[in-house]
Amino acid sequence: MSQMMTFEDLSTQLQEALGDAEVSVLDRTGTMDHFTVKVISDAFEGKNLLDRHRMIYQALDAPMKDGRIHALEIQAKTKNEAKGG
C-alpha cells in the first residue's frame, strides 16, 4: 500500500499547480483518503466550474491514480468570489 497523503502534501501539490492558491483540506471519513478541498485562487478567473475542477484533478493526478486519494469533494473559487461569500 502506498503512503498516505497528508493535508500538507495536498496543499503543496495544489499550490504548485495553481500558484497563489489558498487551500483548506478536510478529511471526510477519518481515513485520510476521502477529502474535501476548498481552493481559492485567481487561476480560476474566467474558467467555469468544470474546468476549475479539471485543474484540481490534474494537479492531484498521481495520488488519485495510485489510490492515495479515493474520493475528492471540491469547492473552487476565485478570490473575489470567496470575498462575496
Add this chain to the structure above:
Amino acid sequence: MSTPIEDEINKEIATHKILIYGKGTKTAPQCGFTVETMEFFNKYGYPYELINALPNPEKRETLSKMTNWPTLPKVFINGQFYGDTDVLGPMEEKGELQPLLKAAFPDQA
C-alpha cells in the same frame, strides 16, 4: 472513427435526458457520491438513469477520456456533460440548473 464503446456511450447519452454514470445500481449503490447524486436528482422528480460503470474498466477509461474528467459519478443532462454534484450544487444555487432541466423535459411541468 469512434470505437464500439464510444458508440455505446453516445447512444446512452442520447437516450437518457438525465444520465448518471456511477458505481452500483439504483437499488444497490456502491459509493456515497453515487447515492448523493441520486438524492440530488430525486428531489426534482424528473426521471434519470443510473448506469453502473464499475464492472467495465474499459468503459470507465473511455468515459474519462471523452469528458476529460477522472472520477465517477459523471452526470449528463440533455447530452451535455456537467461533472458531478460539486458542479451541479453551485449551479443549482445560482438558479442555472432548473432551466436546463426544464429544457430537457419540455413536456413536463
